[in-house]
Amino acid sequence: MARKKIALIGAGNIGGTLAHLAALKGLGDIVLFDVVEGVPQGKALDLSQCGPVEGFDAKITGSNDYADIAGADVIIVTAGVARKPGMSRDDLLGINLKVMKAVGEGIKANAPDAFVICITNPLDAMVWALREFSGLPHNKVVGMAGVLDSARFATFLAWEFGVSVKDVNAFVLGGHGDTMVPVTSYTTVSGIPVDDLVKMGKSSKEKIDAIVARTRSGGGEIVGLLKTGSAYYAPATSAIAMAEAYLGDQKRILPAAVHVDGKYGLDGLYVGVPVMIGAGGAEEVIEIALDDEAKQNFQVSVDAVKELLVACRGIDPSLA
Ligand code: APR
Numbered sequence: 001m002a003r004k005k006i007a008l009i010g011a012g013n014i015g016g017t018l019a020h021l022a023a024l025k026g027l028g029d030i031v032l033f034d035v036v037e038g039v040p041q042g043k044a045l046d047l048s049q050c051g052p053v054e055g056f057d058a059k060i061t062g063s064n065d066y067a068d069i070a071g072a073d074v075i076i077v078t079a080g081v082a083r084k085p086g087m088s089r090d091d092l093l094g095i096n097l098k099v100m101k102a103v104g105e106g107i108k109a110n111a112p113d114a115f116v117i118c119i120t121n122p123l124d125a126m127v128w129a130l131r132e133f134s135g136l137p138h139n140k141v142v143g144m145a146g147v148l149d150s151a152r153f154a155t156f157l158a159w160e161f162g163v164s165v166k167d168v169n170a171f172v173l174g175g176h177g178d179t180m181v182p183v184t185s186y187t188t189v190s191g192i193p194v195d196d197l198v199k200m201g202k203s204s205k206e207k208i209d210a211i212v213a214r215t216r217s218g219g220g221e222i223v224g225l226l227k228t229g230s231a232y233y234a235p236a237t238s239a240i241a242m243a244e245a246y247l248g249d250q251k252r253i254l255p256a257a258v259h260v261d262g263k264y265g266l267d268g269l270y271v272g273v274p275v276m277i278g279a280g281g282a283e284e285v286i287e288i289a290l291d292d293e294a295k296q297n298f299q300v301s302v303d304a305v306k307e308l309l310v311a312c313r314g315i316d317p318s319l320a
Contacts, residue, residue, distance in 0.1 A: 003058070004028030004247055007069035007111065009103050010078035011040035011062065013229055014119060017236035018076055019047050019060060025240065027247060029059040031068050033106075034079070040064070066106035072114045074243045076144075077130060079103050080120040082223075082230050093125065093308070094315050100126055101316070104133025115246045115281050116141045117239050118257075123176040125308040127257050128270040132319055138259035139281040145176030146255025146272040147238035148231075152218040153182050156211045160203055163189055172215070172255055173294070174272050174301030181297040182212045186288065242277060249279035253286055263287040264298070271305050 006022050008015045011034035019030050030047075032040035040062030048060045061068065069075065080096040083089075100120065107116060107130075116136060118127040127143030134141065153170035161168075171186035184194045198205055214221065222231040245252040258275045260266040263285050274286040290298060313320045 004073045005031065005071055006243065007031045007033060007072035007075045007114070008078070009033050009069070009075060009106070010080065010120070011036075011043050012078060013232035014078040014236050014239075015040075015076075016043045016047075017232050018078070018239060019043065020050070021236055021240045022243070023047055023050065023056050023058045023060060024054060025244070026056060026058065027240070027243060028073065030061070031072070032060070032062045033064070033066065033069060034062075035064065037064050066110050069106065069114075070110045072111040074246060075107060075111060075114045075116045076239050076243065077103055077116065077118045077120055080126070082121065089122070090311055090315070093122065093311055096120055096122075096126055097129055097312055097316055100129040101133045104130050104135075107134045107136065112136060114140070115243075117242050118143045119235055119239055121176070122308055124257050124270050124272070124305040125312050128309060129312055129316075129319060131259070131270070137281075138261075139283065141259075142242065142275070142277075142282050143176070143257030143270060143272075144235065144239040144242055145180075145257050146172050146274075147241055148235050149176065149180050149182070149215060149218065149272075150255055151234055151238060153187065153211070153215040156214055157187065157189070157194065160207060160211060161189055161197065171274075172272065173274075173290075174298050175305045176257065176272065177304065178216055179297070179301035179304045180216055180272065181294055181301055182215050183290070183294050184208060184212070185291060185294070245277040246279065246281060251276055251278040251283070253277075256282065258282040258285060260285055264302075266302065269302065269305060269309075271302055 011032040034040040044060045044062035080099045083092045120126045123143045123145045131141040149172040150170040154168040158165040167190045171183045174181040187194045261268045276284040
């Protein structure tokens, strides 16, 4: 059987880490694409030279030509810029929308059968725009945010309870940003809901509330420390888990930004919900019962995503 092909659009910090992980995990041959000349080629050469040490034969190439992503099975998009000091949200939206347009058209022309995972921020708006520009079916274009947000939540909870991260199953809904909704009633340690652990005296409501707040601003905390960039190891790992779920038809239930039409009272909006990922892409949105507080918080998150889409349509009328 021919090796699978993984195309990474954007060869920056996350793109390079994605390529490293995909090679180590033997997901397939890898193409790193970027608009900057030399960077994808240089990273590809460096990564290829890991092969003899790690024992992988994946072909890793760098390119500035969309023709080289032809036939990709999975495409992970990190192209774009991160918000810099002094840049308004609309400035960022305007820049990354243009990038999504170029990327969407490149995918449409060269790899229309791929499963596409978008990471570029602001995530919920960019994944929607990328789907619009690429014209791919909704189930084949998803956004990576929930796996990362849940991983952040799980990390902090494991530290708080003094347990293995393997036993923490964290649940996060909504948009990627300040309005994300970590749901403690569905978050468990070996099946025991966090709310019950609080009742058992293993932690306090105040401490869990602080962890929820820290999870919500998890990306910002890292930007504050790095100063010149944003998180990339955990975002890359999270997207690779989604790619593996698709390539291996694993039917994993993962939180992801997917097109929700008819569930959660939504009529065609990209937002973070639990979804089954398998060979069909985003195969089924799982609708869970939410208590009043989670429902209210989810609505705030949905409204924030809708507001972003209005701004996108204002910037690029072709999206109207
Ligand atoms: N096409 C392809 N690549 C592009 C384009 C474009 N039109 N515009 C910019 N790029 C490339 C840049 O040249 C750079 O190599 O995208 C890459 C982005 O890499 P980094 O700046 O290192 O950013 P990274 O940390 O990888 O994050 C990428 O993911 O989490 C989000 O907010 C983050 O939107 C950002 C994205």
